[in-house]
Amino acid sequence: MKLSMFPLLVVVVSLAIPAGAAERQMMQSRVPADKLAEARALTSPLPSSPEIVEQGKALYNGKGACFNCHGKDGDGNGPVAAQLNPSPRNFQYHGFWIHRTEGEIFWVIKNGSVGTSMVGFGGQLTDEEIWSIIQYERGFADEHGPA
Ligand code: HEC
Incomplete structure (x- = not known):
């Protein structure tokens, strides 16, 4: 390797490490270990239908007020998101849906993620x-294609 390339390599490697750590942190289930088996066994009783997606959308932007943190487009960038640590989940990110069963997602919406603003x-x-709502949220990733 030419010595002149070395600084570039250091920059590339140091940028890659935090991104990888954030990714691993995100991938880890938010369901406590002693509830994981129970949560993973949960499945939606609802059929997939446009009416249910519409109902989920109304709840996401209405009674649930999910958009405040997760954003109208599910990008994790709602009006109050900047103040939150950890950040609200970005539902447009395909990796999120791949690393969770729908039962785990349901469990966290119902019971919250301890130590975060996701009550x-x-x-x-x-x-x-x-x-x-889960049926609606899943659409954010489909609409935006694989990330
Ligand atoms: C006050 C801000 C806030 C509101 C309102 C909110 N969330 Fe969240 N949500 C968060 C944060 C922050 C996280 C990330 C928690 C973590 O990293 O453990 C999160 C994570 C999630 C996750 C990911 C769980 C996982 O397994 O990683 C789902 C699904 C979710 N929220 C759904 C919802 C739904 C549905 C609503 C509305 C009914 C909602 N959220 C409302 C802040 C919020």
Whole structure:
């Protein structure tokens, strides 16, 4: 290797490390270990349909107010997102949907992710409402193609 390339290589490697760590952190399930088997076994009782997607959309932007943090387009960049650490999930990112079962996603929406601003919505939303929101949220990744 020519010595002149060395600084470039250092920059590339140091940029790659934090991105990889963030990716690993995101991939890890938010369901506590002792609830994981139970959460993974959960499956949606709802058929896939445009009506359910519409219902999920109304809840996402209405009663659930999910858009405040996750953004109207599901990009994780809602009006209050900048103040939050960790950041709200970006639903447009395909990797997220690949690394979770729908049961784990349901469990976190219902019970929350401990230590984050993602509180559980079990008191406000019925199970069916949560499943319909998941059907809507999944569309954010489909619309934006593989990332
Ligand atoms: C006050 C801000 C806020 C609101 C409102 C909010 N979320 Fe979140 N959400 C977060 C944050 C922050 C995370 C990331 C938590 C983490 O990294 O563990 C998150 C993570 C998630 C995840 C990913 C869980 C996982 O397994 O990684 C899902 C799904 C989710 N939210 C759905 C919803 C839905 C559905 C609503 C509305 C009913 C909602 N959120 C409302 C802040 C919010």
